[in-house]
């Protein structure tokens with residue numbers, strides 16, 4: 001039944017009027033998967049049903065094809081930031097459906113959150129030393145440098161994907177005197193410098209709790225006095241597009257509550273009064289702030 005519904009949607013030129021029907025299909029599939037009515041293999045088969053042309057020409061397909069072998073790669077993130085839509089009319093509307101989900105909206109909001117936080121730092125600092133862990137496309141940085149001309153933001157980006165670094169360097173070509181890109185895996189990374197801000201978004205929600213704690217413990221040694229760690233994480237209590245991400249994007253993340261984030265920071269050795277939780281406008285991405 002659902003398969004037929006989907007096949008008929010894929011075969012025609014859909015419009016925004018079809019969005020509620022797609023929402024319903026996703027919710028049904030998600031519930032059926034949770035209750036064991038269908039299996040992960042059934043979902044895989046449904047996703048294949050979209051056909052190669054669809055998969056090659058939509059953001060949904062990009063997510064499923066994983067050209068860089070992992071979900072949430074720099075290019076997918078940058079397509080979200082730039083509100084990329086397929087030039088082919090039939091598929092453009094599917095990209096519109098993608099962008100209307102609350103998760104991509106939250107990703108776009110976190111770029112704004114990043115810029116606001118950094119701008120506030122310059123109220124008390126003349127020069128800010130930033131470590132940006134898992135910098136991806138680094139569009140957040142490029143926009144900050146473009147907007148805050150002459151600012152003394154000195155950045156070190158730690159990124160494990162060379163393709164991401166190449167892309168980010170091109171985006172930041174006018175700011176490379178203030179940014180260094182370090183090709184490194186944060187689990188193996190060693191650091192001799194100290195930072196005022198250690199920022200990481202779109203990384204810790206891939207980590208289990210053990211890895212989360214281990215990495216923030218590492219960060220502690222890399223902070224200046226009065227430094228701050230800021231970590232983004234999807235919200236366990238609020239992500240209306242979680243089913244879409246998981247069913248049509250195979251994008252599984254460790255969502256966490258505010259309390260869980262606080263607790264992880266405390267297990268890592270930080271005190272309750274050093275911790276606060278921020279959120280972007282959608283409340284889909286939370287930010288764990290830890291101040292020294």
Ligand SMILES: C[S@@+](CC[C@H](N)C(=O)[O-])C[C@H]1O[C@@H](n2cnc3c(N)ncnc32)[C@H](O)[C@@H]1O
Pocket residue numbers: 072073074077133134135136137138139140158159160161164184185186187200201202203
């Ligand atoms: C979802 S993107 C987030 C990019 C960026 N922080 C943003 O919010 O726009 C995740 C990035 O983390 C990088 N990454 C994943 N695991 C990593 C690791 N262990 N060490 C460093 N970078 C990593 C990936 O290569 C990818 O570019």
